[in-house]
Amino acid sequence: MNRLSLSEKQESIDVLNYQIRACNNCGLHATRLHALTGEGNVDSPVLFVALSPGEKENAENKMFIGPSGQVFNKLLHAAGIQRESVFMTNLVKCMLPKNRKPKMDEIDACSPFLEEEISIISPEIIVPLGAYATNAILAKFNMHSASDGMNFSSLNGKILASNNKKIYPLPHPAALLYNPGFELNTIEKYKRLKTFL
Numbered sequence: 780m781n782r783l784s785l786s787e788k789q790e791s792i793d794v795l796n797y798q799i800r801a802c803n804n805c806g807l808h809a810t811r812l813h814a815l816t817g818e819g820n821v822d823s824p825v826l827f828v829a830l831s832p833g834e835k836e837n838a839e840n841k842m843f844i845g846p847s848g849q850v851f852n853k854l855l856h857a858a859g860i861q862r863e864s865v866f867m868t869n870l871v872k873c874m875l876p877k878n879r880k881p882k883m884d885e886i887d888a889c890s891p892f893l894e895e896e897i898s899i900i901s902p903e904i905i906v907p908l909g910a911y912a913t914n915a916i917l918a919k920f921n922m923h924s925a926s927d928g929m930n931f932s933s934l935n936g937k938i939l940a941s942n943n944k945k946i947y948p949l950p951h952p953a954a955l956l957y958n959p960g961f962e963l964n965t966i967e968k969y970k971r972l973k974t975f976l
């Protein structure tokens with residue numbers, strides 16, 4: 780298993796981020812302002828994986844600062860988790876124009892970056908946010924084929940185990956913008972992450 784020191788992790792992430800910023804491996808490079816790199820504690824046991832940068836994140840080159848980010852911050856705060864204590868990244872590093880769904884070839888082109896982030900950070904638990912990130916992470920750990928149908932609601936809030944990795948699918952914060960009634964329930968799910976920190 781990959782066991783890098785903190786400084787080795789930071790160096791490896793810096794090299795990877797350089798590659799992400801220069802990437803034009805799929806058509807999304809043409810419409811982005813920034814290819815957004817992950818942020819947070821590279822030594823964290825908790826890795827959040829969202830879908831892609833929104834407009835504000837694309838404009839300002841920062842993770843989770845738009846409306847979804849406000850919800851994410853609120854959930855972390857309510858659960859007593861410091862944002863600086865976790866690592867956050869996206870499945871697709873460049874903005875999806877008009878919030879459209881990602882295409883399979885875009886996910887395939889960008890996934891090697893996420894795989895490298897997982898390898899470097901080596902978290903105890905991966906928290907994919909929403910169906911697309913969950914589908915990709917489960918496929919990576921051979922928990923189902925990426926082409927299988929997946930019922931996200933049946934996985935939401937369940938801790939799944941694969942070898943030495945735990946996977947904890949949670950709703951994307953954007954979903955709570957449209958369904959604020961799920962907030963309390965989601966806060967309880969975030970609280971479970973404190974045991975890993």
Ligand code: SF4
Binds near residue numbers: 871873
């Ligand atoms: S979405 Fe990923 S693969 Fe596509 S251009 Fe951006 S960084 Fe490269």
